[in-house]
Amino acid sequence: MSIWNYAEYAAWGLSAVFALYMVIDWLKTDSTYSEEVLTSSREGELEAMTEAQGGHHG
């Protein structure tokens, strides 16, 4: 077997490790935190604050 054949196996193995990491962490995260917290991100928070600060100082 050439080093490139080993490289093929290594690539398959590493791909599986990265995939498993993401899937396991994803499931763990989803079961640890509530959906409300995970999807609480709102667009325009910084802008809203900038405006609020502007209003506060102004």
Place this chain on the structure above:
Amino acid sequence: MADFDITSKERDGMGPHGTSVGLLRVLGPAHVWALGVGIVLVGEYMGWNFAVGKGGAYAALVACWFAGILYTCVAMIDSEVTSTVAAAGGQYTQAKHIVGPLMAFNVGLYLVFAYTMLEAANAITAGYLISEVARLSGFEGTLDQRPFIILSIMFLAWLNYRGVLATLTFNLVITAIAFTAIIILFLSTTGIVGTSLMQHADLMSGSAALPYGWIGVLAAMHFGLWYYLGIEGTTQAAEEVRSPARALPFGTLAGIMTLLIAATLTWYVCTGLIPWEYLGDGLNGSVAPLFTAALLTNSQPLVWLLGVGTLFATLASANGCINDASRAWFSLGRDKYLPGWFGAVHPTFRTPYRSIVFLVPIALAFALKAPLDQVVTFSILSGLLNYTFMPLNMIMFRKKWPMGSIIRGYEHPFHPLPSIVLLSLCAITFFAVFLGYGTQLVAMIAFYIVASLWFHFWRYRFVNRASQFTMPWPRPKGY
């Protein structure tokens, strides 16, 4: 309210309007540059040379500079609008604020398709490059490219999953190396350092100058886009930069300047070393022209440098595409244009993790099952539809919120000239695409029409209309 500092370590990414977990604001202008140039630079390493095949070396140069004007307009327009609409989703969020929901939905899809297809194309290329390295190193069997294609996507998706700062710092390093490799090749082959190897006079004389006349120049326009395709992706970082009004225009405009230099140097070096017939055949001839140019110098260090540069440019592009496609998908989910489930942010890594993971199998399917030229064409077409939207968006933006009515981080000069130029160049490029890929163009437009009907008649009822307009702007003029 003044106590809320979104950039502080305590409150970073968390806001007063309900956000418990938001994207992390950690990026600077250099990361924006790395995102934009990183996605595009692979186009200098491969792909642009199909323009030479369509119309010869001069046609490729005309296409390079015409497309350069098109993308300078894109960069200027993007910089102005995004420095004002600073949210993940980029042009999708712009469309949502300025045009309306149906346009926004379509633009969101253009973005996801353009970047996911480009990611798939990059992974195919990475697999091919590794098999070439194996062949050049004396491997006699046939290397299975699939594990390397999958590993490219998995590794970069994992990196994106783990955090945006590491992802784009990685992009910054590998993009800088790939760009420096082009500069070193230029310096080493043009006589600035050592002897000049350039043979432009011989390679571009007689019928080689413009082998198919001016129609060849027109046909070359399609692949001229390849020099710069993706620079507009900088806008996707809007919600993760520390100072959007400064970092986005600075990173984007520095990015297009870098690409104009890289594109022109690439054209000059490659057309001075490689006969146009071989250079223009990107399938059976020069697949990676800068690498071919390095091979022709007979310099081992240059061959290695450009080989590494080609691989790094490919990975940087795929990496940036995962970042951008996931932000666009995440934004669509967050506003319920798609199921709200996709709008989740990882509480530790502060990334749109579900969107990142969801798009992985789609990218893999295209990378493993679809032919490269089809994948690339669908990516270009989606990008082109996005560029057509941009000038219309810009004209409406200036009309609804004239100068002085809202604070802009950057104001582009000569309005409406860049919009008109961009719209005209898009029309020419559509015609050029139609000449070569008419069926795909019609199929793509049909797909977006069907998707629009689905959105209008079904999905729109679920859209979170309260978050349709989130910027603290005054009522638009005339409304």
